[in-house]
Amino acid sequence: MVAKLGIKELRKGLLKGEFTVREIVESYFERIERLNPRINAFITVSRDMAIEQALKFDENPHSIREKPLGGVPIAIKDCLCTQGIKTTCGSKILQNFVPPYDATCVKRLKEAGAIIVGKTNMDEFAMGSSTEHSAFGPTRNPWDIERVPGGSSGGSAAAVASGMVPVALGTDTGGSIRQPASFCGIVGLKPTYGRVSRYGLVAFASSLDQVGPMGKRVDDVAMLLQIIAGRDDFDATSVSIAVDKYCDNLNDRINDMVIGIPKEYFSHKIDPEIQQAIEEAIGIFESIGVKTVQVSLPHTDYGVAAYYIIAPAEASSNLERYDGVKYGLRSNPDKADLTEMYLKTRAEGFGPEVKRRIMLGTYVLSAGYYEAYYKKASQVRALIKQDFDLAFKKCDALITPVTPSPPFKIGEKVDDPLEMYLNDIFTLPASLAGVPGISIPYKLNSSGIPVGFQLIGPHFQESTLLKLAKAFHREIEYNPEIPEL
Amino acid sequence: MENKITIDQVRHIASLARLELANEEEKRIARQLASILEYVEKLNELDTSNVKPMHHAVERTNIFREDVLKQSLEREKVLANAPETDGVFFIVPRVL
Numbered sequence: 194m195v196a197k198l199g200i201k202e203l204r205k206g207l208l209k210g211e212f213t214v215r216e217i218v219e220s221y222f223e224r225i226e227r228l229n230p231r232i233n234a235f236i237t238v239s240r241d242m243a244i245e246q247a248l249k250f251d252e253n254p255h256s257i258r259e260k261p262l263g264g265v266p267i268a269i270k271d272c273l274c275t276q277g278i279k280t281t282c283g284s285k286i287l288q289n290f291v292p293p294y295d296a297t298c299v300k301r302l303k304e305a306g307a308i309i310v311g312k313t314n315m316d317e318f319a320m321g322s323s324t325e326h327s328a329f330g331p332t333r334n335p336w337d338i339e340r341v342p343g344g345s346s347g348g349s350a351a352a353v354a355s356g357m358v359p360v361a362l363g364t365d366t367g368g369s370i371r372q373p374a375s376f377c378g379i380v381g382l383k384p385t386y387g388r389v390s391r392y393g394l395v396a397f398a399s400s401l402d403q404v405g406p407m408g409k410r411v412d413d414v415a416m417l418l419q420i421i422a423g424r425d426d427f428d429a430t431s432v433s434i435a436v437d438k439y440c441d442n443l444n445d446r447i448n449d450m451v452i453g454i455p456k457e458y459f460s461h462k463i464d465p466e467i468q469q470a471i472e473e474a475i476g477i478f479e480s481i482g483v484k485t486v487q488v489s490l491p492h493t494d495y496g497v498a499a500y501y502i503i504a505p506a507e508a509s510s511n512l513e514r515y516d517g518v519k520y521g522l523r524s525n526p527d528k529a530d531l532t533e534m535y536l537k538t539r540a541e542g543f544g545p546e547v548k549r550r551i552m553l554g555t556y557v558l559s560a561g562y563y564e565a566y567y568k569k570a571s572q573v574r575a576l577i578k579q580d581f582d583l584a585f586k587k588c589d590a591l592i593t594p595v596t597p598s599p600p601f602k603i604g605e606k607v608d609d610p611l612e613m614y615l616n617d618i619f620t621l622p623a624s625l626a627g628v629p630g631i632s633i634p635y636k637l638n639s640s641g642i643p644v645g646f647q648l649i650g651p652h653f654q655e656s657t658l659l660k661l662a663k664a665f666h667r668e669i670e671y672n673p674e675i676p677e678l
Numbered sequence: 679m680e681n682k683i684t685i686d687q688v689r690h691i692a693s694l695a696r697l698e699l700a701n702e703e704e705k706r707i708a709r710q711l712a713s714i715l716e717y718v719e720k721l722n723e724l725d726t727s728n729v730k731p732m733h734h735a736v737e738r739t740n741i742f743r744e745d746v747l748k749q750s751l752e753r754e755k756v757l758a759n760a761p762e763t764d765g766v767f768f769i770v771p772r773v774l
Contacts (some may be wrong), residue, residue, distance in 0.1 A: 293755040298681035386735035400734055429741040430734070498718040506697065509695060518768050533774045540698035548697055552688070552707055553714060555695040569721050571731035576724065577731055611713055627735020
């Protein structure tokens with residue numbers, strides 16, 4: 194039974210010779226074949242390449258030991274470039290795009306011995322909170338297939354939660370790792386902006402996008418971060434600050450730490466079971482010696498408004514490159530001129546949410562509106578960051594809900610964009626400030642749906658978040674469940 | 679600020695963004711943009727007259743590297759994803 198395995202157990206079994214890499218990889222593909230038709234977590238499965246890699250390990254078993262992730266299957270969100278494997282970004286405009294190079298994070302994982310089993314479904318260009326805005330159909334939540342898995346990394350979250358793969362990479366621009374991780378009951382970490390290279394990540398909002406790990410256990414997430422973090426010459430915004438030893442530090446003592454409880458995150462209408470779970474979690478942290486303190490982040494409520502100006506503005510500029518010339522779809526049924534080809538290609542290639550955000554972004558950047566919208570939002574962004582700076586003078590991390598409500602039904606919010614955007618209220622501020630956040634699964638609610646919470650830390654303090662998450666799971670003797678499917 | 683978005687405004691923005699929209703899309707987007715823009719009005723509750731805008735999460739200044747020739751992608755690979763090419767150039771429809 195591979196579904197429940199984490200990286201450590203998997204590696205132990207491989208090194209002891211209990212199973213071969215090929216057997217492991219095959220058994221995940223069996224699960225994918227059985228479950229993916231219902232869950233739709235994968236857009237592309239890279240079976241042949243994975244088996245080939247597995248055989249190389251099996252022919253040369255000492256190479257499994259030499260590489261930190263030797264023989265570990267992984268799924269990659271489909272907005273990260275994978276050499277020779279189709280990378281669609283959930284969009285019709287890139288439906289046949291096969292990148293000639295690997296994203297830096299993908300390259301590092303491959304060098305560490307990880308085996309890519311496939312590319313996961315996502316909201317088109319990572320624009321969405323439900324994975325319903327994919328050109329390849331919605332992903333379903335493995336805990337209740339009538340519900341959304343969250344988004345935009347919904348495919349990665351659902352694949353890990355249902356045991357189709359042990360770990361995955363996601364990307365987070367406004368909550369796209371943390372929210373689906375929470376909806377699917379797994380661990381998801383959005384690192385500090387600049388901690389992980391964005392080279393080879395298809396750009397959505399460049400000042401916010403960040404790649405991060407997703408897994409069933411804190412240890413798995415720490416291991417992946419260890420591999421992908423660090424300066425990359427191909428991304429000038431990646432920083433050269435030394436990378437912490439996330440795995441070695443994971444079990445350090447945390448009883449001198451202070452967790453802040455920001456009142457603004459609890460003044461909203463929150464689902465009572467989510468509220469109660471967080472109160473319990475606070476109690477558990479206190480029981481293991483962590484101190485808690487009330488803090489205030491007064492500009493929290495302005496996060497959604499600032500984000501939905503800044504992110505679409507950056508997106509409208511980034512998505513100019515899809516012009517039907519260099520790669521991707523070209524639509525020109527009447528053999529018309531260049532401008533006509535641009536218009537037709539983009540009309541046919543982009544879905545409704547992407548068009549909406551391009552329109553919104555173009556509007557707020559257009560002549561006469563820049564000051565009122567983009568500049569104003571960037572100033573509010575500074576105030577939101579200042580809130581965090583002040584709060585972190587009093588505490589090491591903040592505890593907050595991930596979302597105000599549990600996963601909603603497929604179709605419930607898809608026609609009301611503003612309603613969908615408001616679901617991101619608790620994840621957006623950390624993205625705007627560039628600070629790291631982790632989604633930690635706790636338990637199942639009365640309907641059998643996962644409930645958890647978010648910890649947010651200061652810039653480059655991923656270690657603090659991982660240690661606290663690990664201590665929490667150790668205390669509750671957390672043992673990840675796999676939904677019956 | 680007036681937040682009613684007219685169909686003419688939608689068409690103007692769409693042409694700036696090189697997006698062709700169907701009639702019903704124009705109407706829907708006009709309505710949805712108006713509601714989103716009404717919501718973001720919220721930002722005007724805050725006095726930001728003395729706040730420096732923030733454009734980067736982590737402050738960075740120019741990053742330089744040595745200007746040396748490095749291996750880049752081969753032409754064949756770069757052109758492999760192009761909708762139309764003659765093997766040397768990208769081919770586009772007539773411009774004028």
